[in-house]
Every structure is written in C-alpha cells, then in structure tokens.
Amino acid sequence: MKRGIGPLALLVLLLPGVGYLLVFFGIPLVRVIYGSFVSRTGAGFSLDTWVSLFANPVYMDGLRYSLWLAVAPTVASLVIAIPLSALMQANETSRNVFGTLYKIPLVVPGIVAGFLVLIILDRGGMLSRILQPLGIPMPRLVRDDLGVGAIIASAWKNIPFMTLIIAGAMAAINKDVLHAARTLGAGRLTVLLRIQLPLAQPGITAAVLLTFIGSVGSYVIPSLLGPSYPKPLSILMFEQGFQAGNWPLVYAMGTLLSVVAIVVLLAYYAIIGSLGRQKPVGT
Amino acid sequence: MASRAKTSQRLVGFGLYAYLALTLFFPVAIVLLWAFYDPAVGWFPPDIVPRSLSLSAWREVLADRNILPAAGLSLVVSVVVTAVTGALAFPTAWALAQFPFRLKRLVEIFILAPVIVPGIVVAISLGEIFFRLGLTGTVFGVILVQIVGTLPFMIRILTATLEGIPAELIHAARTLGASPTVAVTRIALPLAWPGFAAGGLLTFIASFEEFEKSFMVGAPKVRTLAVQLWSYLGGEVLILPTAAVVTLILLTPMLVIFILAERLSKDDVMAAGLGKL
Numbered sequence: 001m002k003r004g005i006g007p008l009a010l011l012v013l014l015l016p017g018v019g020y021l022l023v024f025f026g027i028p029l030v031r032v033i034y035g036s037f038v039s040r041t042g043a044g045f046s047l048d049t050w051v052s053l054f055a056n057p058v059y060m061d062g063l064r065y066s067l068w069l070a071v072a073p074t075v076a077s078l079v080i081a082i083p084l085s086a087l088m089q090a091n092e093t094s095r096n097v098f099g100t101l102y103k104i105p106l107v108v109p110g111i112v113a114g115f116l117v118l119i120i121l122d123r124g125g126m127l128s129r130i131l132q133p134l135g136i137p138m139p140r141l142v143r144d145d146l147g148v149g150a151i152i153a154s155a156w157k158n159i160p161f162m163t164l165i166i167a168g169a170m171a172a173i174n175k176d177v178l179h180a181a182r183t184l185g186a187g188r189l190t191v192l193l194r195i196q197l198p199l200a201q202p203g204i205t206a207a208v209l210l211t212f213i214g215s216v217g218s219y220v221i222p223s224l225l226g227p228s229y230p231k232p233l234s235i236l237m238f239e240q241g242f243q244a245g246n247w248p249l250v251y252a253m254g255t256l257l258s259v260v261a262i263v264v265l266l267a268y269y270a271i272i273g274s275l276g277r278q279k280p281v282g283t
Numbered sequence: 284m285a286s287r288a289k290t291s292q293r294l295v296g297f298g299l300y301a302y303l304a305l306t307l308f309f310p311v312a313i314v315l316l317w318a319f320y321d322p323a324v325g326w327f328p329p330d331i332v333p334r335s336l337s338l339s340a341w342r343e344v345l346a347d348r349n350i351l352p353a354a355g356l357s358l359v360v361s362v363v364v365t366a367v368t369g370a371l372a373f374p375t376a377w378a379l380a381q382f383p384f385r386l387k388r389l390v391e392i393f394i395l396a397p398v399i400v401p402g403i404v405v406a407i408s409l410g411e412i413f414f415r416l417g418l419t420g421t422v423f424g425v426i427l428v429q430i431v432g433t434l435p436f437m438i439r440i441l442t443a444t445l446e447g448i449p450a451e452l453i454h455a456a457r458t459l460g461a462s463p464t465v466a467v468t469r470i471a472l473p474l475a476w477p478g479f480a481a482g483g484l485l486t487f488i489a490s491f492e493e494f495e496k497s498f499m500v501g502a503p504k505v506r507t508l509a510v511q512l513w514s515y516l517g518g519e520v521l522i523l524p525t526a527a528v529v530t531l532i533l534l535t536p537m538l539v540i541f542i543l544a545e546r547l548s549k550d551d552v553m554a555a556g557l558g559k560l
Contacts, residue, residue: 005382017375017438018390024431025397028408084302091295098299100545104307107537109492111512112530116310118516119317119523124328126313132329156306217401219495224516234403238499241407254404261399 029258035251049248053256059249061230063256069147069232070216073154074208080155081162081207085200086192088167103160113153114224118142121149142225149225154215162207169203170196202272209268213261233257317527340524344532347525353511354532356422360497360507361490363426368433368486369479376441376478377471381450397435403495405431410499420504428496433489437482444478445471477547484544488537508533 005013039046053059088099105113120126121141128138142149173196181191197204219234226232231239233253241250318340320326320333344350375394379387397405409428410419418424448471456466494509502510512533515526 005378005384010378010382010384013374013378014390015374016371017434018393020371020430021394021397021434024409024427025400025405028405028412029396029400031412032404032408084299087295087299091292091299093292093296098303101303101307104538104541107488107492107541109494109509109533109537111492111494111509111516112533115512115516115526115530116314119313119527120310126331129328129331159306213399213401217403219403220513224513234401237403237407241411242499247411250407254408258400258404261401265399
C-alpha cells in the first residue's frame with residue numbers, strides 16, 4: 001500500500017530535480033522557441049526569422065543533412081545490430097566474453113570515435129596503406145559529400161547500444177517458442193524473421209528512436225569528419241551564434257531540431273500504441 | 284548431428300570475434316601505433332607499421348602545459364557532477380517512486396525532455412545566457428550545464444530502483460517509531476545503493492566524455508580533456524600522435540569504470556534507465 005503525502009512535502013521532494021531542470025533546461029528551451037518568433041528589431045511577434053530560414057538553401061540543406069546524418073547511422077547500426085543480437089542468442093559460450101567486450105564503444109566518447117575514423121579511413125590512413133599495394137584506389141571517406149566517415153563513426157558508437165536493447169528483447173523471448181518452431185521445420189532465418197524480430201519489435205523501435213534522436217543534433221563527429229558543405233544544423237547553430245551573433249536564426253534552427261526530435265518521439269508512441277503494447281521495452 | 288551443431292557454434296563464435304577484431308582491436312592497435320611511433324624516423328605511407336617506436340609523444344604530452352591540468356579538471360568536474368546529480372536526483376526519484384500524485388505523468392515527461400531535445404540546442408542557448416551572467420568560461424558554468432544532461436538518467440535509474448523497495452518496509456519503520464528522515468536515510472538510501480552505483484557510473488562516464496555542452500559554455504578558457512582532444516584533432520591543429528596519447532589517457536578511466544559497471548550492475552538496471560520511455 002502506498003501512502004499519501006501532503007502537497008507541500010511533495011513539492012519539497014520534487015524541487016531539487018525538477019526545479020533544476022526547470023531553470024537550466026526549461027528557461028533555455030523557452031528562450032529558444034520564444035526568440036525565434038521575435039522580430040529582429042527586438043519588438044513584437046514576427047515570422048521574419050522563420051521566413052529567412054526556410055528561404056535560405058544553406059539552412060534547408062543543413063536540415064536535410066542533419067536528417068541524413070541521423071537516418072543513415074541508425075539504419076547502418078540496425079543492419080549490424082540485428083545479426084549480432086541473433087548470433088549472440090545462438091552462441092551461449094561466446095556470450096560472456098563477447099557480451100562484455102562488444103559494449104566498450106558505449107563508453108568511448110564520440111570525439112574518440114571520430115579520431116578512430118580519421119586514422120583508419122582518412123587519406124594516408126591505415127586502410128589506404130593496406131589497399132595501395134593491392135592496387136585498389138581508396139575512395140574519399142572523410143570530409144566527403146555523403147558524410148560516410150561521420151556515418152561510420154556515429155554507427156560504430158551506436159551499434160552496442162542497439163545490440164544491448166535488441167539482444168535483451170530477444171533473450172526475453174520464451175525459448176520453447178523457438179524450439180517449437182525449429183521442431184516444426186522452420187529454418188534459422190525463418191525463426192529470426194518470423195518469430196524473433198516481431199517479438200523483439202518494441203525493443204527495436206525504442207533503439208531506433210533513441211539512436212535517431214541522439215544523432216540528429218550531433219556536433220563533434222560531423223565537425224571532425226563532415227564536408228565543408230552542406231553542414232548540419234548543429235554546426236550552423238554554433239557558427240551563426242558564437243561566431244556571427246545571429247541569435248534569432250540560431251533559435252529558429254534550435255526550435256526546428258527540437259521539433260524534429262519530438263515528432264519522431266510522437267511517431268514512436270503512435271507505433272507502440274497501434275501495436276497495443278504499452279509494455280516498457282528493454283526490460 | 285552433434286558435430287554439425289558444434290561446427291555451426293564455432294562459426295557463430297568466429298563471426299562474433301571477427302566483428303570484434305575489426306571494430307575494436309584493429310582501431311585500438313592503430314591508436315597504440317600512433318602513440319608510440321618515432322617522429323624522428325617518421326611514419327609515412329605506404330608503411331603499415333612504423334619503422335621504429337619511441338616514447339616521444341608521451342614526453343611531449345607530459346611536458347604540455349595543457350594536458351595534465353585538463354585531465355585533472357575533467358576528473359574534478361566529473362566527481363562534482365556525479366555527486367551533485369545524485370543529491371539532486373534522490374528526493375525527486377523518491378517522490379516519483381513512492382507516492383501517487385496528480386500530474387505525475389507530466390513530471391515524468393518533463394524529466395525525459397532533456398534526453399529528447401538535442402543537447403546542442405540547450406548547450407548553445409545556455410552558453411548565451413551564461414555569457415550574459417558572466418558564467419561563460421568558468422568551471423562552475425561547465426558543471427551546471429553538464430548536470431542538465433546527467434540528471435534525467437539518474438532520476439530514472441533511481442526511480443526504477445526505489446520502486447522496488449516495498450512501501451511496507453518504510454511503513455514498518457515508521458510504525459516502530461522512526462522519523463521520516465531516519466526511515467529514508469537508514470532504509471531507503473542503503474537499499475537504493477544499486478541504483479546509485481549504476482546511475483553514478485553512468486553519470487561519471489557521461490560527464491567525463493561530454494564535449495558539446497562543456498565546449499559551448501567553457502571554451503576557450505575551461506578545457507576538459509575531451510575539449511583538449513578536440514583541439515588536437517583539427518579543431519585547432521591536427522596532431523595525431525598527441526591526439527593518440529590523449530585518447531589513451533581519456534579512455535583509461537572509462538575502461539576502469541566500464542569493468543566496474545559490468546561487475547556491479549546488471550544490464551537491466553542500466554536498461555531500466557535507458558531503454559524504456
């Protein structure tokens with residue numbers, strides 16, 4: 001039985017955590033949203049900033065590039081995390097050692113992931129040294145237009161996180177179901193596609209969502225590995241703010257990025273809701 | 284039949300470790316080569332391995348006036364951030380875990396919001412506000428901005444742990460004459476230890492590796508190790524050997540904590556804070 005509590009006592013308990021976030025998260029966020037609707041002269045409501053944001057190809061390319069740098073690593077890490085999770089279920093013995101080591105990138109800072117990509121995939125890096133004697137030309141993978149280096153660094157960092165959640169969801173599946181399917185003649189691939197993936201689906205959805213949201217505003221990886229054009233909104237925000245002092249535009253870009261993240265979150269809730277599964281995932 | 288199963292087990296094991304070798308051991312080996320190559324001889328393409336090794340990059344790093352202070356600063360900031368995050372999170376987590384109240388869902392969503400809204404948005408906006416307040420370029424400002432990122436996870440992990448404490452336990456203590464304060468400090472705090480351990484390790488890691496918020500608020504005066512590493516990776520100049528050494532220094536505490544976390548806490552404690560929305 002849970003006891004009730006007086007409103008004042010409740011407020012006192014909630015205040016340290018919630019109050020801190022109100023001051024240091026709520027105020028800056030409100031300021032960002034409010035600031036994007038104030039006219040440049042500083043007086044009154046205006047859509048000027050938004051009009052100039054949407055009219056300028058630099059920022060629209062920036063928005064597209066931010067989305068690309070979030071979607072591509074998410075897809076890449078999903079494509080790798082699913083087979084990894086399935087293989088981990090299939091092999092009991094390697095799960096202990098592998099199950100510990102594969103998680104190491106979780107604690108590796110994004111900036112170090114960027115460094116690893118630089119020394120391996122940049123021109124003069126290890127891959128080009130290995131390929132050159134074989135006569136294979138090294139494609140440009142760092143500061144390239146598609147942002148391949150940035151995508152690889154970001155995917156590398158997100159694969160363990162995705163695998164952790166997806167393998168957890170797969171491990172929670174009743175083994176009898178898998179055995180039954182196998183006994184009835186289903187191949188391993190059929191079991192994966194028809195049983196494991198659908199049953200792990202809430203976990204997969206959550207992992208995809210969190211990876212996307214974590215990547216859409218990333219700054220350090222594209223700033224080290226991305227091309228000079230287009231630049232994602234995160235970098236444009238920094239340049240326009242601290243270097244050009246064009247704050248209304250920074251606030252509009254910040255609002256736009258936040259809206260993208262929130263829309264993705266709402267889409268996630270819609271998907272979960274339509275599945276009729278309110279069960280928390282990853283547990 | 285048994286031998287076929289064994290072969291397939293071996294193949295699976297081989298595949299898993301081949302993946303590790305490619306994505307983990309190979310990159311780390313190259314970092315080590317960069318950290319120990321001899322700049323007097325050089326290491327130019329197409330050499331795959333440097334022709335001779337030396338400790339010169341390490342000597343340079345030790346002599347560099349920026350790096351060791353940056354490492355010390357990172358350590359201090361992370362310890363303070365972890366302690367303050369834990370202290371701020373506990374009462375709120377206690378309220379969320381033990382008492383039903385109206386608008387609880389709203390409070391939970393608000394606490395989750397800093398995880399959803401991209402960190403760069405808050406970092407830049409707080410950077411601008413702190414500039415007006417004179418907090419830019421101060422350690423205090425960096426600590427304040429980092430806690431915005433760590434507090435939500437700590438509250439969620441502690442809440443998940445505290446929900447597991449039966450209310451009867453507190454009830455019994457109260458009936459036997461313990462004051463609310465005593466009931467909380469003598470029963471709830473010790474029982475919340477797994478949550479503090481998991482959340483604390485996660486917070487320490489998040490703070491130690493944090494770049495964007497620290498950079499936007501602290502630069503150019505306050506340089507944590509991650510910010511310092513950025514300046515060697517093309518942020519200011521590109522110095523690969525120094526960057527390799529700083530990377531190794533940066534990774535050491537991460538790996539120690541990682542091993543600690545693996546032994547102390549199960550995945551499900553972390554997953555409780557991370558996986559469910």
